[in-house]
Amino acid sequence: MFRLVEHTISGVGVIDKAAAILSALADGPLSLAGLVSTTDLPRPTAHRLASALETHGLLRRDSDGRFALGVALVALGHAATSGWPLAEAAHDALSRLRDRSGESAQLYVRQGEQRVCLASLESEHGLRTIVDTGAVLPLGLGSGGRVLLGEVGPDGWVASVEEREPGVASVSAPVCDSTGRVVAAVGVSGPIQRLTDNPGPVFGPEVVAAARAIAGAAGLHGHQHAT
Template sequence: MDTTEISPDGGSGVGVLDKAATVLGALETGPATLTQLVQSTGLARPTAHRLAVALEHHRLVARDMQGRFVLGPRLGELASAAGEDRLLASAGPVLAALRDRTGESAQLYRRQGDHRICVATAERPIGLRDSVPLGAALSMKAGSAAQILLAWEEPDRMHRGLHGARFTATMLSAVRRRGWAQSVGEREAGVGSVSAPVRGPNGRVVAALSVSGPIERITRQPGRLHAAAVIASANHLSDVLRHSGV
C-alpha cells in the first residue's frame, strides 16, 4: 500500500493506521460514498477503497442501505467493553430525573447512518404504549430527536439529510436558534416529543435527549411544557462529558 500520503495531523509514524484513523474520522459525521471519502480524507481513491473495505471486514465500518460507508458496530462494542462510554454511564440517572420531572418517557438517541438509535431510556411505570424500546432504530426523517441530530450537521450533510424529511431547513434553523426541537405526530400519529442536544467536550452534538408521550397528554405544543426541563437535562449531560474529557 502506498505510504507517501500524510495524514492531516502529521501522523503517528505508522502510515496505514494513520490513514485508517482518517477514514474513521471522516465517517464520524455520517455516511459517505467512496467519492466523499476521497474528498474528505485527501487519500487516493484506491487507498481509500482498500482501507474502507478492510475496516468493513473487521466491522469497524459498515454499509447503509444505499451502500454508503458508515461507522460499524464493532466501535460501540469496544467502547462498551472498555467502560469508556461516559455518556451512557451518566445517562441513566439524568433520564430518570427527567422522566420524574415531566411525567413522560425519556430517551437518549445517537445517530448511526440513516437511523437514530435509542441508546438509553427511562420509561413511565404505566402507559408503555408510548415507550421507545432500548436499541430501537428510528428514522432520521421525522421526529424531534432527528431534527436535533441533523440541525448542527455540516451544511452539505444537513441538506442531504433533508431529502424526504418531514421537516425543512427553515425548521432546523429555528431549532438551532432556540436550542430545542419539538414534533407532533411527525414520526408516529398521536405522539409528540421534545428534544435537545447533548454536546461533547469540543461542543459538537453527540446525542439527542428527548421526552415523548401521547398528544392528549403532551399537547400539540410540547415545547411549552417540557423544553426547559429537557434543555436542563441535556446541558447536565454535556457538562459531564466536558468535565470528563470524553
C-alpha cells in the same frame, strides 16, 4: 429495520463483507441461502465468512441451522453501552427528566444516516412510548432526529408532533461538546393526549436542563466540571 452503514467501502474488503453479514442478521436468523440472497455475496464466500464469525462467537447457528447473531455480541453490546461516557452519565439526568416530566425519556446518538437509542427510561403510564436501547430510528423524523441533524430552536429545544409515529409527540435538545458540536440528543416522548400538540413550552426547559446536565456529567465542557 437496522443497517450498519450500508455499501460503505472501508478499504478492507473482508471487513466490509463481515459487516454486511452482521447487518443482515440483525433483523433475525437467516439460512445460508437467505444470507447469500440478502448480502449478494457468492455462496462460498458467505459460508466461509459466516463460519469465521461463528468461530469467534459473533455468530451462532440456531436450532434450525440458521445463522444468527452470537453471544459475544451480547457482551460487546453491553461493553459498548457501558463504555459510552454518555450512557452512564445520562442515567441520573434521564431518571430526573422522566420523573419530572412524567414521560418516557431517551438519549440518541447519530449513526451514519440514522440514530441509535443509547439509553431509554419508560414512564409509569400504561400508555407510554417504548423505545428499546439499541433501537435504530430515522434522522429526518421526530425531534430527536432533527436535533442530531443540527436543528435547534431559539430556546434550545425542538418539538415534533406525529412525525415519526401517529399519536406521538416529543421534545428534544442537543447534548453538545465544548466546541458546540452535537454529540447526542436527549428528549421525552409520549402520547399527544398528554403532551398536547404544542409540547415544547411545557417540556422544553426540563429537556434543555437535562441536556446540560448530561454534557456536564460526561465532561464535555472541558475542565469546567470535575468528572
